[in-house]
Amino acid sequence: MKVPITLATLILLCSLFSWLPASAEPAAGGEPFDVPGLMELLATVSSRQEHFTETKTLAMLTQPVVLKGTLAYVRPDRVEKHVTSPYREDLTVQGDRLTLSSPKGTKQLAVDSHPLIRSFIEAIRASLAGELAVLRRLYHIKFQGTRQQWELTLRPLDAQAAEYVASIILRGEGDRLTTVDIRETGGDRSLMEIDGPVS
Amino acid sequence: MTLHARPALFLWILLLFFSGGIVANMTMTTDLTALLPHSADHRQELLVSQLRDGVAARLILIGLSGADGEALAQASRIMARTLRDTGLFASVNNGDPADFTVIREVLMRHRYLLSAAVTSEHFSVTALREALERQLQFLASPAGALMKAALPSDPTGEVPHILAAFTPGEGPSMHQGVWFSRDGTRALLVAETSAPGFALDQQESAVQAVRTAFASAGLPEQAHLVMTGPGVFAVESRATIQRDSWRLSVIAITVVTVLLFIVYRSATPLLLSLLPVLTGLLVGVAAVQTWFGFVHGITLGFGATLIGEAVDYPAYVFTQGIAGERLQQTLSRVWPTLKLAVLTTVFGALSLLFSSITGLAQLGVLAFVGVLVAGFVTRWILPALPPGVIRSAPHQLLPVTWLPALASTHRVRWFMWGGALLALATLAVRHADIWDNDLANLSPVTSPSKHLDEQLRKDLGAPDVRYVLIIEGSSKEEVLQRSEAAELPLRRLVDDGLLAGFDLPSLYLPSDSSQRKRQAALPPSDVLAASLADAVKGLPFRAGLFEPFLHDVEMARTSPLIDIVNLQQTPFFLKIRSLLIRTGDAWAGLVPLRHVTSPAALADRLAREAGPELTFLDLKSEAGRLVNGYRHESLRLTAIGLVAMTILLWWGLRDTAMVSRVLLPPLLAILFVVTLLTVIGERLSLFHLVSLLLVLGIGLNYALFFNRPFSDEEEKRRTWLSLTVCLLATLSAFGALAFSRTPVLHAIGLTVGLGAAGSLLIAAILGQQRVSQ
Numbered sequence: 012m013k014v015p016i017t018l019a020t021l022i023l024l025c026s027l028f029s030w031l032p033a034s035a036e037p038a039a040g041g042e043p044f045d046v047p048g049l050m051e052l053l054a055t056v057s058s059r060q061e062h063f064t065e066t067k068t069l070a071m072l073t074q075p076v077v078l079k080g081t082l083a084y085v086r087p088d089r090v091e092k093h094v095t096s097p098y099r100e101d102l103t104v105q106g107d108r109l110t111l112s113s114p115k116g117t118k119q120l121a122v123d124s125h126p127l128i129r130s131f132i133e134a135i136r137a138s139l140a141g142e143l144a145v146l147r148r149l150y151h152i153k154f155q156g157t158r159q160q161w162e163l164t165l166r167p168l169d170a171q172a173a174e175y176v177a178s179i180i181l182r183g184e185g186d187r188l189t190t191v192d193i194r195e196t197g198g199d200r201s202l203m204e205i206d207g208p209v210s
Numbered sequence: 211m212t213l214h215a216r217p218a219l220f221l222w223i224l225l226l227f228f229s230g231g232i233v234a235n236m237t238m239t240t241d242l243t244a245l246l247p248h249s250a251d252h253r254q255e256l257l258v259s260q261l262r263d264g265v266a267a268r269l270i271l272i273g274l275s276g277a278d279g280e281a282l283a284q285a286s287r288i289m290a291r292t293l294r295d296t297g298l299f300a301s302v303n304n305g306d307p308a309d310f311t312v313i314r315e316v317l318m319r320h321r322y323l324l325s326a327a328v329t330s331e332h333f334s335v336t337a338l339r340e341a342l343e344r345q346l347q348f349l350a351s352p353a354g355a356l357m358k359a360a361l362p363s364d365p366t367g368e369v370p371h372i373l374a375a376f377t378p379g380e381g382p383s384m385h386q387g388v389w390f391s392r393d394g395t396r397a398l399l400v401a402e403t404s405a406p407g408f409a410l411d412q413q414e415s416a417v418q419a420v421r422t423a424f425a426s427a428g429l430p431e432q433a434h435l436v437m438t439g440p441g442v443f444a445v446e447s448r449a450t451i452q453r454d455s456w457r458l459s460v461i462a463i464t465v466v467t468v469l470l471f472i473v474y475r476s477a478t479p480l481l482l483s484l485l486p487v488l489t490g491l492l493v494g495v496a497a498v499q500t501w502f503g504f505v506h507g508i509t510l511g512f513g514a515t516l517i518g519e520a521v522d523y524p525a526y527v528f529t530q531g532i533a534g535e536r537l538q539q540t541l542s543r544v545w546p547t548l549k550l551a552v553l554t555t556v557f558g559a560l561s562l563l564f565s566s567i568t569g570l571a572q573l574g575v576l577a578f579v580g581v582l583v584a585g586f587v588t589r590w591i592l593p594a595l596p597p598g599v600i601r602s603a604p605h606q607l608l609p610v611t612w613l614p615a616l617a618s619t620h621r622v623r624w625f626m627w628g629g630a631l632l633a634l635a636t637l638a639v640r641h642a643d644i645w646d647n648d649l650a651n652l653s654p655v656t657s658p659s660k661h662l663d664e665q666l667r668k669d670l671g672a673p674d675v676r677y678v679l680i681i682e683g684s685s686k687e688e689v690l691q692r693s694e695a696a697e698l699p700l701r702r703l704v705d706d707g708l709l710a711g712f713d714l715p716s717l718y719l720p721s722d723s724s725q726r727k728r729q730a731a732l733p734p735s736d737v738l739a740a741s742l743a744d745a746v747k748g749l750p751f752r753a754g755l756f757e758p759f760l761h762d763v764e765m766a767r768t769s770p771l772i773d774i775v776n777l778q779q780t781p782f783f784l785k786i787r788s789l790l791i792r793t794g795d796a797w798a799g800l801v802p803l804r805h806v807t808s809p810a811a812l813a814d815r816l817a818r819e820a821g822p823e824l825t826f827l828d829l830k831s832e833a834g835r836l837v838n839g840y841r842h843e844s845l846r847l848t849a850i851g852l853v854a855m856t857i858l859l860w861w862g863l864r865d866t867a868m869v870s871r872v873l874l875p876p877l878l879a880i881l882f883v884v885t886l887l888t889v890i891g892e893r894l895s896l897f898h899l900v901s902l903l904l905v906l907g908i909g910l911n912y913a914l915f916f917n918r919p920f921s922d923e924e925e926k927r928r929t930w931l932s933l934t935v936c937l938l939a940t941l942s943a944f945g946a947l948a949f950s951r952t953p954v955l956h957a958i959g960l961t962v963g964l965g966a967a968g969s970l971l972i973a974a975i976l977g978q979q980r981v982s983q
Contacts, residue, residue: 072750076350124384175355
């Protein structure tokens with residue numbers, strides 16, 4: 012008997028799914044705006060690094076858990092999430108490889124090794140890369156807002172992923188991602204707010 | 211037809227009838243273990259148990275490629291399902307997490323008895339606090355989504371802990387939710403057959419089932435299936451050998467038939483020629499079946515070779531015939547010599563008969579009975595059958611004088627003796643290179659296949675076929691305790707990079723003593739509730755969240771211990787049964803090792819750091835030792851047989867010089883063949899050895915006939931014709947085998963071909979010496 016992925020690995024993997032953007036030139040206001048337009052806009056950003064604060068609200072807990080750290084993106088396929096508080100953990104996606112390191116050790120695996128992992132990661136990576144085709148293959152997409160203030164709602168199409176995740180809502184201003192809001196099927200919620208570029 | 215021919219015919223028909231009946235109902239086996247010596251030593255017993263029950267020997271590694279990842283993953287799932295439904299497999303695994311739920315349930319149910327982390331410390335306030343903080347961190351990560359469900363029952367993380375022990379390291383790569391090769395081009399599955407690796411017929415059904423499942427997995431035309439594993443290789447080898455030997459037999463039979471037809475110019479002697487050897491084989495096999503209760507496939511294959519010389523018997527008679535003469539008359543001239551030819555072989559086989567090794571004893575019985583019966587048929591049946599009269603003298607178109615011509619100069623003799631000395635010297639220098647102890651060299655598995663197997667094994671982290679640890683003990687409990695004790699030393703060896711991983715029976719079924727210890731370490735519910743209340747202080751867990759945990763621990767405190775029986779119907783059952791086996795009164799635990807990088811260093815470290823009850827088994831070298839044992843015994847028995855033959859020859863010929871002239875040709879020929887094979891780098895296997903026994907038989911016959919007294923020049927010419935025909939027939943039959951790419955057939959063909967030619971040549975050279983004196 013082989014165990015495909017240990018729980019611990021899955022857990023580590025999934026911590027990948029937060030994400031952030033950084034600045035470019037301010038967007039022109041007022042004109043009509045849609046998903047392809049947003050994708051085009053995001054695709055112009057080649058790299059960024061920002062601070063984040065992630066607040067998790069869980070039914071099992073009497074008060075939320077708050078994580079702090081930095082997020083970095085380098086076009087087209089590198090995403091890094093570094094948690095610095097209350098514990099240390101680094102998560103890196105490079106192409107289809109996912110690397111997790113903590114003081115306990117390092118693990119590597121394929122992004123597409125499990126539908127849930129893939130859903131989490133691509134929501135962030137494909138959005139930031141402006142890869143609309145990838146998003147359409149994995150999620151049901153809903154868009155609202157303007158170029159100045161937009162909201163992209165992703166619902167996983169894959170049954171295994173949808174079992175856990177109800178929706179992933181990305182909010183932003185122009186080419187800058189400002190929040191990643193994950194709603195789980197059981198009502199738990201994770202809200203990651205991207206606070207600003209690392210100076 | 212003479213009067214005494216009637217009872218002979220009657221006896222022959224009776225023999226055919228009874229033997230036919232026995233053979234029709236005989237028990238054929240291809241189980242290698244059936245051939246082993248009764249007095250096998252301890253390690254060999256372990257080897258046998260590995261061959262029979264070993265997990266590694268039952269694995270079929272499957273790779274799918276040639277389509278896009280999604281299609282391959284889909285096909286992998288379909289195939290896994292199809293194969294499971296065939297019932298031919300103990301397990302089929304492709305990494306699909308869906309198949310994993312059952313395992314999680316079993317682990318969840320027995321977690322407090324299975325987890326090595328359970329000690330009394332484990333439930334102290336401090337330890338609980340640490341565990342809860344860890345869980346909080348997990349919850350905060352997005353994987354909390356997956357984790358959450360188990361948290362209220364398993365806050366100390368026993369299930370993940372047990373799982374981590376099962377698969378240390380990375381495990382196979384996953385893509386699209388199933389196992390893939392590292393480069394992502396090949397979907398991978400592992401199937402474990404229910405049948406042992408050496409049950410070739412069942413292995414063949416399993417291989418066929420995989421092919422069928424692949425064909426109906428909905429993959430495009432250009433998709434490609436690869437399979438490796440000991441069973442797969444064995445099945446392929448058998449098919450290759452059968453195909454090869456069938457094709458070569460057809461060639462050999464055609465050539466021999468044409469040859470004999472040219473010589474006899476009639477079909478009757480041709481057909482009659484087959485009677486002795488076929489009758490011999492039939493009765494011989496019947497005798498083996500009666501004596502042993504089963505016939506091994508290998509006995510049958512070798513036996514046919516061993517009694518191959520019987521094909522020559524009728525040739526000696528027919529080629530000696532004079533036109534118009536009755537066969538009976540021809541026989542009366544030839545029989546004294548032919549009788550010795552038959553009896554020498556019978557005496558040679560007699561020694562094998564007493565072998566302690568079942569395989570050799572079977573060969574002995576087959577050769578003993580087969581040759582005796584072939585001689586009987588030649589002497590008494592052939593003349594009793596129509597026409598009974600030689601219609602025309604055999605064709606003399608063959609330039610039979612080549613023999614004396616070739617050997618006519620004195621110089622040749624000196625060359626031969628010089629050559630013999632040189633050969634002896636060569637063998638003395640290179641004696642280490644003579645024998646081949648590696649069974650693998652005889653397998654027709656090509657090196658690309660071996661390479662593919664290595665690749666798949668590495669990608670899958672499948673256990674090594676070659677190396678395994680055996681844990682011995684007088685009881686199941688003792689083996690399990692020792693298995694537990696071995697875990698730590700083994701982990702150290704993994705950390706030091708000597709192997710990639712291992713499996714232990716105690717991971718799936720802890721010893722009773724460990725289970726009891728763990729049970730005793732579980733605190734009573736009021737104590738645990740108090741500790742938990744302390745530990746949870748200041749942490750944001752909702753009140754009452756861990757009620758299921760308190761409940762489950764209390765249940766585990768009083769639950770019965772896990773026994774193999776409780777695990778029936780779970781994926782663990784087969785696992786344990788294959789890792790924990792009963793050997794007579796004792797028990798043994800098997801520890802499959804994954805990717806051993808340095809066997810010597812591993813064996814050394816184990817000897818120093820683990821107990822003596824842990825044996826590191828290198829299946830390849832154990833099998834080599836087994837073959838060695840076979841060889842030593844057969845060599846010893848052959849030597850005894852040779853002495854018997856010498857006595858017999860002396861009794862028959864009453865002439866010491868003559869005996870040496872008869873014995874020397876085959877012995878020198880064998881010397882030359884062995885030297886030649888060694889020089890060209892071909893190492894001698896058991897197959898060569900059996901072939902050499904045939905060379906001895908054939909060569910003795912040549913020398914006997916060459917040295918028989920001749921009444922006139924005509925008879926001498928006829929004898930040369932006999933020998934030429936016999937040699938040509940042997941060369942065409944075995945020469946064809948020598949060109950086979952199958953090592954076994956090649957070995958037999960080359961050895962017998964060279965040996966027979968050498969024997970006749972040397973007999974001629976030595977015989978000429980007598981004439982020239």
